[in-house]
Amino acid sequence: MRRLLDLLFPERRNSAVIAKDRLKIVLAHERASRDAPDFLPALQKELLEVVARYVEIRSDMIRVNVGQSGDTSLLEINVEIDGAKAKPVKNRAAPVTRPPQPTPRFEPEAAAPWVKQSG
């Protein structure tokens, strides 16, 4: 409703309202990144290097975030693989010889091993 009104009567929004909305958005962003641990950029870079050995990937296709779910900290790693274009085996750093491993499942309910338990 408000958006519609803003669209119809843009001059209705006074500058204080604009200031408040802009602040809320920028601070939500800044607060989220402020609490992020310092190792995130390095982790992101190294993950990218490893994944890039196997598939073609650009730096913007990996996103690493630390979030909160109840009492549990979540390290969330999103890797977007564009059409899963695998690189030829000879380019890989190490040939895959191990038998297939069960896919590790991330269970948000349980505390992840890297989460320091408080209390």
Place this chain on the structure above:
Amino acid sequence: MARVIVLTSGKGGVGKTTSAAAIAAGLALRGKRTVVIDFDVGLRNLDLVMGCERRVVFDFINVINGDAKLNQALIKDKRNDNLYIFPTSQTRDKEALKRDGVERVLEELKENFDYIVCDSPAGIEHGAITALYFADSAIVVTNPEVSSVRDSDRILGILASKSRRAEHNLEPVDVHLLLTRYSLERVKKGEMLSVEDVKEILSIPLLGVIPESESVLRASNTGTPVAFDGESPAGRAYLDAVARFVGEQREMRFVQPERRSIFRTLFGRA
């Protein structure tokens, strides 16, 4: 037990020094033994605002370096026996403010004072971090304006993570919002963030609202902390803020409820 209070803001020019002088004066008027320390190394100004610029002999850095004793550097206010001013140095070496030296000086001050008011420099560099590091309470001075509110939020983050209390897992620094240069007229016209807006965004308790007032400039012109001018709107607002700080209930002045436009009343805040 003496309490260390830092006046901080991140952004410059919002009224930290004016507020530090006024709050220290207000505490002294209530009979509390109070010292106000200038942490803005290289840009000394608290002495001017307090009207004791011609009495500075030794400074904070001299005491830290052991070149002067504390009682040689402290300047006793001529208007109130409970109030002392501790000026900073005009050196350009900002790193001169060593953390262990500051800690030693604060410990010594704690033996003689009820309140130690620290006037922080602007920014988030060494001086500002040192000023807030030892704080028990922080008064975050904020103007109702976007860059000031954003910087205050940043400083709140630093208080919560980089202060001594945070680093030692002690009870967190007790934070207060002091909204300065407030103009009710402009808020009513929708040209300025309201007290409620800023409180909502920063979500910390409000210590006081200081109206934009001619008396502030008049006070700094004459080197009188504005709280000594109990007749002026800003002086009264500071005295109220100090009363709240020591635990008294005082109604907020200069902040009537927001007037809602007919349009917003009709359609609510959907």
